[in-house]
Amino acid sequence: MQPLCFVLMPFGKKPAADGRLVDFDAVYEQLIKPSVVAAGLEPLRADEEMTGGIIHKPMFERLILCEYAVADLTTANANVFYELGLRHAVRPATTVLLFAQGTGQLPFDVAPLRAVPYQLGADGKPVMNSLDRDMLTAKLRDARQVKTDSPVFQLVEGFPDIQRLKTDVFRERVKYSGTLRQKLALARKQGLDAVRAVEQEIGSIHDAEAGVVIDLFLSYRAVKGWNEMIALVQKMSAPLAATVLVQEQLGLALNRANRGEEAERILLALVEGRGPSSETYGILGRVYKDRWEAALKAGEKALARGLLDKAINAYLKGFEADWRDAYPGVNAVTLMELKEPPDVRRERLIPVVSYAVERRIESGKPDYWDHATRLELAVLAKDQQKAESALADALVVVRESWEPETTARNLRLIHEAREKRNESIQWSKGIEDELERRSKQ
Secondary structure, three states, rough: OOOOEEEEEEOOEEEOOOOOEEEHHHHHHHHHHHHHHOOOEEEEEEEHOOOEOOOOOOHHHHHHHOEEEEEOOOOOOHHHHHHHHHHHOOOHHHHHEEEEOOOOOOOOHHHHOOOOOOOOOOOOEEOOOOOHHHHHHHHHHHHHOOOOOOHHHHOOOOOOOOOOHHHHHHHHHHHOOHHHHHHHHHHHOHHHHHHHHHHHHHHHOOOOOOHHHHHHHHHHHHHHHHHHHHHHHOOOOHHOOOOOHHHHHHHEEEHHHHHHHHHHHHHHHHHHHHHOOOHHHHHHHHHHHHHHHHHHHHHOHHHHHHHHHHHHHHHHHHHOOOOOOHOOOOOOOEEEHOOOOOOOHHHHHHEEEEEEHHHHOOOOOOHHHHHHHEEEEHHOOOOOOHHHHHHHHHOOOOOEEEEEEEHHHHHHHHHHHHHHHOOOOHHHHHHHHHHHHOOOO
């Protein structure tokens, strides 16, 4: 998916200050759209996203969530200026302005913003010359080099903390309908059918608030509604569907739905387009890990060795992307333990991962994965007392059933690998059983 460029402009024919009727549809098709595509972006015209011509909250959200924007100021259209003001409040450096020369002077408050001029013919259509298109394309390419913050939607696009936390704190920080929030909270306790019922009540996902849609998306994750998560992305508005949070969780859902190749493509595209992150690489590591386990069961030993190495490397890259996030780090050392013979790098890495998780716990805001990381590290170190202490801490902060299920699976893999080497410790099997019981409650 190419980065989205929201185009703010009137539609149809509108009079300019000099009396000419400007054919904005022609300006879009002949000038703006080709320039946006040439800059490596996907155009999304604002009026195509409007509902009855009314500026409403979902419209604001799409305007902010789109990575880039172009605004045509030719007729000083009120809606365009209103949208431009909102855009400049959160993403000024990624918004390119343009206007038709000779149709009137720009208002004083936007004139200093270096809008790009284009030539307009007597018929109200753009005079087609490569200079105008090249100038607009160049401005858009320059905008792609600028890193800007989007505080309104930092949770779904540019979360400033450990990346895996953005889904955990979403409901704490995003404000939307209290009634729907309560219904989704109850539905997560009741199961998949209850969450489906809330989706039916919401109605059009495309036109719903971003906060509602993301909470529904994560509620499906809580009840293991992997196919429902995948289907929901197709119903979202394009800007929301393109955000990092949605694409990462889509990769997770695709993998859990046995569509690992699609998950891999999405996650690799995220790394290429948005750069490495601990969450993206952590989910990618799980994709390779699942393939490795499937190859083992199928007796494909050479393939399994290669996939195990890919999983370890993905988790390592995730940990290196953010040393504070111990989750990909502990997965890397766990898989190193499963190699035959075990990977010696784990001996150097375990103290680093241990330090990262201990600092996180001492911060006073540990979550399930922090305690689960301590648990896995204790099992790897064959420290029963520390493992049982970490288990107790983890069990009381379980939020979703797939969390202890994932940890139990990791412990089972460690136990099986050690059994083959005659190094198994029986007490770890009891911890695995406790986690599996908790996942079923």
